Amino acid sequence: KxxxxxxxxxxxxxxxxxxxxxxxxxxxxxxxxxxxxxxxxxxxxxxxxxxxxxxxxxxxxxxxxxxxxxxxxxxxxxxxxHSFLFLDNGKLILTGSREEVTGKMDGKVKELNISTELYKRLKDSLKVVSVHYEKSDLIVRVVDDEDKLSGKIMIPDIADVYISIFGNRT
Incomplete structure (x- = not known):
């Protein structure tokens, strides 16, 4: 090639x-x-x-x-x-096909439509995958491992799995 x-x-x-x-x-x-x-x-x-x-x-x-x-x-x-391996400090913590690793997230990925003020108050306690505006609405995609939030349930993807495992480490 x-x-x-x-x-x-x-x-x-x-x-x-x-x-x-x-x-x-x-x-x-x-x-x-x-x-x-x-x-x-x-x-x-x-x-x-x-x-x-x-x-x-x-x-x-x-x-x-x-x-x-x-x-x-x-x-x-x-x-x-075709296959994903997630490592944390050299230790294998999850492996599988796309379907296998994202299937563990079914029902745990949600999209929230919230105010900017509420987001600022909650962001440190959320596993945030993405944030964007649609017109004047703030749309926040989160991993809700404990099923505490109400929001639109989304189809999980690999980024959701990553955030579920590693959170929002900085």
């Missing part, structure tokens, strides 16, 4: 853009046609378009290679991964 590096063949690595450096590192990892490819934060520092391109490139190798993709950017692997 082509990594489109030919035009930069004579350039020094330190002069390349972040996306090009990531492609060079991927090319180096692929030189001997590995059966297992381990990538640590391969999309770090990339803009959204370059992140998508890198994820698509990596996923193109998946049919012939086991790809282990370590990342904190859940959206990078959410649609391309």
């Amino acid at each position: 082509n990594l489109n590096l030919n035009e930069k063949i004579d350039d020094k690595i330190n002069t390349l853009s972040g996306g090009m450096k990531q492609r060079v590192m991927l090319a180096a990892a692929l030189i001997n046609d590995p059966k297992i490819l381990i990538l640590d934060e391969p999309t770090a520092g990339l803009d959204p378009i370059k992140r998508i391109e890198m994820c698509n490139l990596i996923s193109s190798y998946a049919p012939d290679t086991i790809v282990i993709f370590a990342t904190h950017v859940v959206s990078d692997v959410e649609v391309i991964a």
Whole structure:
């Protein structure tokens, strides 16, 4: 598969853009046609378009290679991964297919329509996945492990699983 590096063949690595450096590192990892490819934060520092391109490139190798993709950017692997492993301080705490890991969250992911003032008071006690406005309404997606909140029940995704496990660590 082509990594489109030919035009930069004579350039020094330190002069390349972040996306090009990531492609060079991927090319180096692929030189001997590995059966297992381990990538640590391969999309770090990339803009959204370059992140998508890198994820698509990596996923193109998946049919012939086991790809282990370590990342904190859940959206990078959410649609391309077949299996998920969640590690906490080097300890495996959850593993399974998308359906297996998100199935544990059924009924626990809720969307709340609340005031900004109420959000400010509650945010530290909530496992917040996302916050956004729709017109003038504040919409907060949360993991409600204890089923204490009333809100619209949502279909869980990998980000919800991540927040359920790790909370909103800073």
